Amino acid sequence: MIEYRNLRVALLGAGSVGAQVATLLLEHGDELAQRVGASLELVGIAVRDVDAVRTAELPKHLFTTDAESLILGSDIVIELMGGLEPARSYVLQAIRSGADVITANKAMLANHGPELFDAAEQVGAQLYYExxxxxxxPIIRPLRDSLAGDRVQRILGIVNGTTNFILDRMDRESVGLDEALAVATELGYAEADPTADIEGYDAAQKAAILASLAFHTTVPVEAVHREGITKLTSAEIDAARKAGYVVKLLAICExxxxxxxxxxxxSARVYPALVDRDHPLAAVHGANNAVFVEAEAAGSLMFYGAGAGGIETASAVLGDLVSAARRHVVGGPGVAESTHANLPVLPIGSITTRYQIALQVTDQPGVLAAIARIFSEHGVSVEALEQTVRHHGPGGVVADSPTATLVIGTHAATEAALAATVAAVAASDVVAAVTSVLRVEGA
Structure with missing residues (x-):
């Protein structure tokens, strides 16, 4: 029998996720109450416009534009507005009033996480962000709790569904980036302005959060090396397929x-990389996400599923809501974030990786020797080399100087050495163009 008082829940934002959270909370409130040991009362939904069209039919009396009054009258505040402001100010107000906060706001956490966690620790509140x-x-709770006693070595994550859908379509349908992006937009996977996704900003924010958790160190988003997918060509995707790879936009924390x-x-970084088709991440299709964790004692772990969507994300929010409500019933202060290892975030040049480099060269004696010498001078060894010679130019006309395409796979080396090698090769007289440079990850 539930005897604990009603817990008052405020919702900030009624977009696709917020509307689903409100709907599920209203529909399944009795069942959630049995799990928690207290009734969960949705006391209001703060929005900018109470008359705006919603994706779900919700009681009109719940809507308000007075977010501050709603916050001050609540035990638990769910922030689903997105963006930095006024979300940050509202979350701070909620925490300082003693409320627990649940958020799905990756941008706010990546930019202001330490400030928010410190505020929560000072008053004994809890900030949930699964x-x-x-x-x-479920990846936040496993990293924060289940693996807290282990030593995480590396995380490889496909954490942006939009880019994974685009790259997957380019690979499976042999289409260009623009065509794949158009389909993603039509299906609702990509926003009207897809910059945050295709330029890697969204993934970089998530990498900052994952790295901070995994390594118990504050990793600011500006320290995350970021490259998007906009420079990828269908030729690179096709070449990757023929070589036994698939291209994925990876968030790597190491x-x-x-x-x-x-x-x-x-290190925390985001870039498109070649992944062997036998690796579990290669099988992540469509708009799905996956996070591959390598830990010293636990070994390799993989978390896979829907990385976006209103009802899917609402599932994670309600999971946090149940945890927050149980804490209220049981009592006790919130658990502070473990971000005190203070390990330095190293620059991209410090990482060790492998490159696959495609070069356009004139097919003449001495070219391979000249290129091999450049690699040797920079301390980078070649693992594989494939040469394709073209004797004909456009229209089948015999070319004056036959050209060759060299695809060179390197052994592992530092990013600094590999980048310097590529720069030296590009400046060489025997190389007409460096047509592609992709890192190889997941080995």
């Missing part, structure tokens, strides 16, 4: 040793 990374996939000082550090 829905901020990878939608319905514990490593600084090659200059020998001290421990961490």
């Amino acid at each position: 829905a901020a990374v990878a939608g319905a996939i 514990r490593l040793v600084d090659p200059d000082t020998g001290a421990d550090g961490v």
Whole structure:
């Protein structure tokens, strides 16, 4: 029998996720109450316009434009507005009033996480954010709690469904980026302005959150190296397929040793990379997300599922709501974030990776020797080399100087050495053009 008082829940925002959260909370309130040990009362939904068209039919009396009064009268505040302001100010107000906060706002956490966590620790409140990374996939709680006693070495994540849908379509349908993006937009996977997705900003924010959790170190979003997918061509995708790879936009968080000082550090980065088709991440299709975790004791773990969508993300939000409500019933202060290791975030040049480089060269004696010499001078060794010679130009006309395409796969080396090698190769007289450079990850 439920004897604890009603817990008052405020919702900020009624977009696709907010509307689903409100609907599920109203429909399944009795069942959730049995799990929690207290009734959950949705006391209001703060919106900018109470008369706006909604994606779900919700009671009109719940809507208000007075977010501050709603916050101050609540035990738990769910922030689903998105953006930095006024979301940050509202969350701080909620925390300082003693309320627990649940958010799916990755941008706010990536930019203001330390400030918000410090505020929560000072008053004994709790900030929950399972829905901020990878939608319905439970990854925040496993990193924060289940693996807190382990030593996470690396995270490889497909954490943006829009780019995964685009790259997957380019791979499976042999279409260009623009055509794949148009389909993603038509199906609702891409926003009217897809910049945050295709330029890697969204994934970088999530990488900052994952790295901070995994390595118990504050990793600011501006320290995350970011490259998007806009420069990828269908030719690169096709070449990857023929070589046994698939291209994925990866968020990579890694514990490593600084090659200059020998001290421990961490790396957080986002870029398109070649993934072997036998790797579990290669099988992540459509708009799905997946996070592959490598830990010292637990070994390799994979978390897979829907990375976006109103009802899917609402599932993660309601999971946090049940956790927050149980804490109220049981009592006790919130658990502070474990971000005190203070490991330095190392620059991209410090990582170790492999490159696959495609070059256009004139097919003449001495070219391979000249290129091999450049690689040797920079301390980078070649693992594989494939040469294709073209004797005909456009229209089948015999070319004056036959050209060759070289595809060179390297052994592992530092990013600094690999980048310097590519720069030297591009400046060489024997190379007409560097047509593609992609990193190889997941080995």
